[in-house]
Amino acid sequence: EVQLVQSGAEVKKPGESLRISCKGSGYSFTTSSISWVRQMPGKGLEWMGRIDPRDSYTIYSPSFQGHVTISADKSVSTTYLQWSSLKASDTAMYYCARDVLLAPDSWFDPWGQGTLVTVSS
Amino acid sequence: DIQMTQSPSSLSASVGDRVTITCRASQSISKYLNWYQQKPGKAPKLLIYAASNLQTGVPSRFSGSGSGTEFTLTITNLQREDFAIYYCQQSYSTPLTFGGGTKVEIK
Numbered sequence: 245e246v247q248l249v250q251s252g253a254e255v256k257k258p259g260e261s262l263r264i265s266c267k268g269s270g271y272s273f274t275t276s277s278i279s280w281v282r283q284m285p286g287k288g289l290e291w292m293g294r295i296d297p298r299d300s301y302t303i304y305s306p307s308f309q310g311h312v313t314i315s316a317d318k319s320v321s322t323t324y325l326q327w328s329s330l331k332a333s334d335t336a337m338y339y340c341a342r343d344v345l346l347a348p349d350s351w352f353d354p355w356g357q358g359t360l361v362t363v364s365s
Numbered sequence: 366d367i368q369m370t371q372s373p374s375s376l377s378a379s380v381g382d383r384v385t386i387t388c389r390a391s392q393s394i395s396k397y398l399n400w401y402q403q404k405p406g407k408a409p410k411l412l413i414y415a416a417s418n419l420q421t422g423v424p425s426r427f428s429g430s431g432s433g434t435e436f437t438l439t440i441t442n443l444q445r446e447d448f449a450i451y452y453c454q455q456s457y458s459t460p461l462t463f464g465g466g467t468k469v470e471i472k
Contacts, residue, residue, distance in 0.1 A: 279461070281409075289401075289409065289452055291461040305460035306366075339408055349415050350456045351399040355408040 246270040248278075248340050248356035255362045256330050263326035264359045266340030273321040274298045277343040279352060280314060280325050284336045294343055295323055330363045337361075367391050367455050371464035377472040384440045386467045388453035393433045397457040400429055400438045403466075404449045412451075413438065445471075 251265040266278060279294040293304035297316040304314070316323040325338060338359050341352035368391035378384050388398065396416040401409040411420045413429035416436060426441045440447055448471050453464040 288466045289454075289463040291454075291463070303459055307460070341409075344414075346415075349397055351411055351414040352401070352409070352454070353411040353414075353420065355410070358408050 246342065246354055248342060248354060250338075250340060250356040250359045253360040253362070255364070257365055258330060258332055258363055260330050260363075261326070261328050262330055262361065263324050264338060264361065265322050265324050266356050267320070267322045268342065269321065271342075274318055277345065278316070278323045279341050279343050280312075280323075281339045281341060281352075281355075282308075282336050283339065283358075289339075292325070292338075297321075297323065330361075332363050332365075334361060335363045366460055367394060367458060367462055369453055369455055369462050369464040371451075371453055371467050373467060374465060375468040375470060377470045378443055379472045380443055380445055382443045384443055384447075384469060386438045386451055386453075386469075388431075388436045388438070388464050390434045390436075390455055390457075394455045394457035396432050397455055398429075398431065398436045399454045399456060400427075401452045401454065402447075402449045403452065409452065440469075443469075 247269050249267050274297050277294045277296045280292040282290045292308040295302045295314045295316050297318045313326045340356040370389045372387050398416045400413040403409040417429045428439045450466045450468045452466050
């Protein structure tokens with residue numbers, strides 16, 4: 245079974261750094277890109293960016309470029325989403341999802357269970 | 366960026382009803398359109414990919430159609446477990462974008 249398992253909920257203070265993770269299993273990790281999606285409380289879904297674990301090539305949404313860093317470690321089948329200085333507005337649920345690519349088309353399947361990040365002083 | 370607009374934003378329906386949700390793209394996206402279902406407290410789940418292809422394991426009462434700028438998700442014989450929020454998503458170009466969601470509630 246293809247599965248993405250994310251790290252647990254985090255509570256942080258503004259200005260702190262954070263890295264959350266997403267571990268893939270049940271498939272060859274380097275054969276699929278992984279995307280990160282934000283869902284702010286009570287709101288819709290926003291694509292943040294994707295990474296190709298083969299070479300760590302990353303593309304970001306302009307809305308998130310410079311605010312977060314997406315990385316991958318293929319040796320442990322894990323991708324990461326990190327912040328160097330959190331803001332209260334980063335409070336949200338963050339999902340990772342496998343990009344199923346059938347060029348030129350793509351879709352997200354499956355999704356991780358989500359990591360809730362709360363930033364509060 | 367390609368803007369995705371869903372309508373309605375919410376609807377009330379009864380078990381057994383037929384429900385149609387529309388998704389419009391701000392420019393042509395061919396058939397690069399996917400649909401997801403999200404239940405409260407859960408991650409989204411893929412229902413339909415490439416506009417009209419039913420994901421394995423998804424009940425056949427779900428169907429998708431459309432191309433270009435207008436797409437529909439239809440649920441026939443609505444079941445209690447279908448009450449959820451539905452999102453469309455374009456995969457034509459980055460940044461990938463989602464519609465605002467349609468909440469299907471019990472009447």
